[in-house]
Structure formats: structure tokens, C-alpha cells
Amino acid sequence: MIKNTLYFIGSVLLFFTSMILYGIILNASEDTLEETLSKKNKSAINEPRIVIEKSSNQLILYDSDESVKTYKAVFGRTRNNQKMNGLKSYTPVGNYKVCSIDTNYVYHKMIRINYPNEMDAAEALKNGLISQSEYARIVEENLKYGCTKTANYFGNEIGIHGIGEYDLVFRNLPFVFNWTNGSIALSNEGIDELYSVVKIGTSVQIID
Secondary structure, eight states: OHHHHHHHHHHHHHHHHHHHHHHHHHHHTOOOHHHHHHHTTOSOOSSEEEEEETTTTEEEEEETTEEEEEEEOBOBSBOSSOGGGTOTTBOOOEEEEEEEEEEEETTEEEEEEOOSOHHHHHHHHHTTSSOHHHHHHHHHHHHHHSSOOSOOTTOOOOEEEOOGGGHHHHTTOSSOOOOBSSSEEOOHHHHHHHHTTOOTTOEEEEEO
């Protein structure tokens, strides 16, 4: 019995190790942002813009209307419901902007977006999910701080972040595993590249 158990555990570990090695081989040929810009004869990104496609698990970095680089992205654990239903692990859909950047975040770096924004609050108010005073607070905090400062019905701290200490494992998985609290996760290297070009106010569009 013990022998069979050890054999099973060893087989599982070998399987996952093989997948990680396969992922490393697949990712080894990916160009850095600097290499990508060089191939496009560009020296910099002057008008950064981000489009996130949940259906294809991609984050696309644009310079104005020109697609520059595509990153593998993962999302919240809940895929078929909205935060409007009180589920805190759903990645919202809408038009947002970068409102703060944290370089000392548990998942490496965090590029936070202004979720919930006035549109999110208006929809929630219309559906009777928040009060008029909660709506007014969200609008005021977005105007005053750029980001919502206090916890609310939607949850907060939604943005684009890295993976952190388990980057080697998660970024090299050859399949999609959505694990965040609703934020968008890239590899640590990917978030470093975004950090080098985005700024407060950069447009972030999230679509299904």
C-alpha cells in the first residue's frame, strides 16, 4: 500500500515537472518588449494602451492604435458571473484607467485600475445593489483619488499584477489556470515590462 502511494505521488510529481519543463521550452523563444520594439523599428512606446481579452486569455499592449506585444494573462476564479452578484473573484469587464502603481506588492508589482468606476457604480445603483450614498462615495473617491480608497460591495484592489514567488511554476504552465481574486495576472517579467511603459491614466479596456 505504501509502495503504491509513493509510486502515485512520484508519478504526479513527474507529470507536473514535465509540464513545467515543456512550458519553459515554449516560453524560451518569446521576445522581450525591447526585442519586440527593435523588430518594429520603434525606440519607445509613446501612447500606451492596454486591451485585455478574457476569452483568449491575452493582454495586448498598444502604442496608440498599433499592437506592440501580447502577453498570456490569467483572471479571477469565477468566469461566468459578475462581481455585481457579490462574487469577489470575477474579473470585471469595462473601460478603466491606471490609477496607481505599487512596486512592493505581494504579487511582485501591481498596476491598479479604477474599479469600480462611475459606470460600475451607476449600474449597481440601478439594480438596487448599492445605496445612493454608496454610489456618491464611489464617484467622489474616483474623482478625488483616482482609485476607490475604501472597501465596498464590489471588493477593490483590482488591477494587473505579477505572480510573485511562484512565478517559475505558474508562468510556465502550458494550460490556463485562473486563480486571482479578480485581477489580471501576468508573469513577473511581463508586469515589469508593462511597468516600464504605462503611467497613471493609461487606458485599460477589459472585454469578454
